[in-house]
Amino acid sequence: MDNSSGVGVIDKAAMVLDALEAGPTTLAQLVAATGLARPTVHRLALALVHHRLVGRDMQNRFVLGTRVVELAAAAGEDRLIASAGPVLLALRDATGESAQVFRRQGEWRVCVASAERPIGLRDTIPVGTQLTMKAGSAAQVLLSWEDHDRLVEGLHNARFTPTVLAGVRRRGWAQSLGERELGVASVSAPVRGPSGRVIAAVSISGPMERLTRQPGRLHAEVVSKAAAELTEALKVSTDSVA
Amino acid sequence: MDNSSGVGVIDKAAMVLDALEAGPTTLAQLVAATGLARPTVHRLALALVHHRLVGRDMQNRFVLGTRVVELAAAAGEDRLIASAGPVLLALRDATGESAQVFRRQGEWRVCVASAERPIGLRDTIPVGTQLTMKAGSAAQVLLSWEDHDRLVEGLHNARFTPTVLAGVRRRGWAQSLGERELGVASVSAPVRGPSGRVIAAVSISGPMERLTRQPGRLHAEVVSKAAAELTEALKVSTDSVA
DNA sequence: GACTTGCATCTCAGATAATGAGACGGCAAT
DNA sequence: ATTGCCGTCTCATTATCTGAGATGCAAGTC
Numbered sequence: 001m002d003n004s005s006g007v008g009v010i011d012k013a014a015m016v017l018d019a020l021e022a023g024p025t026t027l028a029q030l031v032a033a034t035g036l037a038r039p040t041v042h043r044l045a046l047a048l049v050h051h052r053l054v055g056r057d058m059q060n061r062f063v064l065g066t067r068v069v070e071l072a073a074a075a076g077e078d079r080l081i082a083s084a085g086p087v088l089l090a091l092r093d094a095t096g097e098s099a100q101v102f103r104r105q106g107e108w109r110v111c112v113a114s115a116e117r118p119i120g121l122r123d124t125i126p127v128g129t130q131l132t133m134k135a136g137s138a139a140q141v142l143l144s145w146e147d148h149d150r151l152v153e154g155l156h157n158a159r160f161t162p163t164v165l166a167g168v169r170r171r172g173w174a175q176s177l178g179e180r181e182l183g184v185a186s187v188s189a190p191v192r193g194p195s196g197r198v199i200a201a202v203s204i205s206g207p208m209e210r211l212t213r214q215p216g217r218l219h220a221e222v223v224s225k226a227a228a229e230l231t232e233a234l235k236v237s238t239d240s241v242a
Numbered sequence: 243m244d245n246s247s248g249v250g251v252i253d254k255a256a257m258v259l260d261a262l263e264a265g266p267t268t269l270a271q272l273v274a275a276t277g278l279a280r281p282t283v284h285r286l287a288l289a290l291v292h293h294r295l296v297g298r299d300m301q302n303r304f305v306l307g308t309r310v311v312e313l314a315a316a317a318g319e320d321r322l323i324a325s326a327g328p329v330l331l332a333l334r335d336a337t338g339e340s341a342q343v344f345r346r347q348g349e350w351r352v353c354v355a356s357a358e359r360p361i362g363l364r365d366t367i368p369v370g371t372q373l374t375m376k377a378g379s380a381a382q383v384l385l386s387w388e389d390h391d392r393l394v395e396g397l398h399n400a401r402f403t404p405t406v407l408a409g410v411r412r413r414g415w416a417q418s419l420g421e422r423e424l425g426v427a428s429v430s431a432p433v434r435g436p437s438g439r440v441i442a443a444v445s446i447s448g449p450m451e452r453l454t455r456q457p458g459r460l461h462a463e464v465v466s467k468a469a470a471e472l473t474e475a476l477k478v479s480t481d482s483v484a
Numbered sequence: 485g486a487c488t489t490g491c492a493t494c495t496c497a498g499a500t501a502a503t504g505a506g507a508c509g510g511c512a513a514t
Numbered sequence: 515a516t517t518g519c520c521g522t523c524t525c526a527t528t529a530t531c532t533g534a535g536a537t538g539c540a541a542g543t544c
Contacts, residue, residue, distance in 0.1 A: 007530090008502085010290065017313060021313060022316075027520070037503070042523090046248065047249035069314045071306055074306055082305070144389075144390075147387035147388055148386075149411060250531085268491080280491090285531085
């Protein structure tokens with residue numbers, strides 16, 4: 001494969017980063033691994049250190065820097081949001097209700113993507129909105145697959161019970177009636193990351209009059225399907241990582 | 243802050259990556275965000291795409307690439323291993339037993355760092371060794387804080403019970419007697435990542451004759467302290483992420 | 485359908501930054 | 515004390531990078 005991008009310095013910097021993927025590396029080892037001149041490697045490595053893409057360990061070896069962890073977190077969020085868009089639009093159209101994706105942030109859940117029902121009576125949750133982890137079907141989903149300690153802590157003062165969460169795990173989806181807001185019903189299902197861990201929840205929400213007292217019976221299948229699609233979408237580009 | 247590293251191309255590439263941290267970005271937006279000339283940004287961005295540090299989305303906007311996720315995973319592993327070294331040496335010296343750090347990998351646990359007792363009767367577990375998740379105090383720790391479904395699946399055919407794991411969660415440490423290997427006893431405690439989630443286990447192991455039938459009584463405190471130190475060490479450099 | 489606008493992409497002459505041989509200092513091993 | 519290796523620094527030389535301007539394309543407007 002042609003390894004030249006047309007920008008020599010970036011090609012060389014990428015070689016340095018590739019070499020550091022194996023672990024802490026001395027300058028001499030970097031020189032050997034990259035085949036570049038020693039002062040060249042030194043200068044490029046220091047430049048990468050300056051930008052925190054690389055660091056130095058206690059033996060003064062070069063290591064991958066914390067900035068790559070920060071950028072990776074942003075990259076992960078990007079992919080969830082990018083993949084969520086079309087899935088939520090389809091879900092909104094299929095159900096006629098507003099659809100959202102929530103992620104957990106401590107004791108809150110945050111809406112990171114949203115597709116609103118455009119007309120009529122609807123539940124509006126703008127992107128960025130922080131909602132409680134103590135009520136609502138998305139909270140039930142985000143909590144159901146937490147470890148025991150976090151589960152117990154999360155249930156404290158919650159509008160739902162351990163039995164409800166056991167049902168969520170069994171069925172693979174959650175429903176709520178007026179938990180977060182009077183008159184609003186919702187259905188949610190889990191989105192799983194490449195490791196299988198629950199990283200987000202897909203939800204629809206709307207007035208109880210339309211969603212009835214059993215919104216799950218009406219919509220659980222299509223919400224679960226949307227969540228599964230999102231789960232699959234997040235797998236596709238990380239096969240090389242697997 | 244002086245933003246010049248001495249390698250202009252790397253400075254510019256870092257500006258591009260910084261701009262992409264906010265999300266998918268068109269070329270025009272990158273030009274605006276970086277203040278660089280349009281063909282310069284174009285050329286640098288394509289070079290970063292070539293090395294998968296950047297990607298293009300379905301609207302042809304530039305996004306952070308999967309390579310940064312790969313490098314971040316390597317960086318995370320680096321930091322755990324780097325931080326583990328001194329902690330395990332101190333633990334080995336304090337207890338007179340071999341000490342290890344394990345991470346979970348599917349149905350196995352892998353030794354990622356090790357400090358061996360140098361002489362006499364000792365338990366040797368080289369770095370890279372894969373051990374079962376069905377037996378041993380480290381397996382108990384790595385399983386105790388999993389979600390309910392993974393907990394149930396993990397207990398299937400395990401040498402320990404739900405009651406044992408409940409005790410691990412309550413005490414914050416685990417002990418085992420001859421679970422993995424006849425005559426070997428061990429004590430383990432959880433290492434938590436910045437999010438509070440259990441990401442690894444610190445262990446000591448050795449002959450039952452020395453560790454007695456209650457190795458936890460002898461060593462749980464110092465093992466737990468070592469795990470807490472490792473947890474703290476992993477927090478320090480990620481404050482800026484928090 | 486024609487025209488305009490804005491964006492992405494490409495070219496290449498010229499200027500500048502990057503290169504790397506060699507020097508230097510520090511440190512560990514002998 | 516000596517030697518060898520490593521990391522760091524300097525600077526003359528040269529190759530790379532730059533960015534103004536051209537080109538092509540798509541979308542919007544009339």
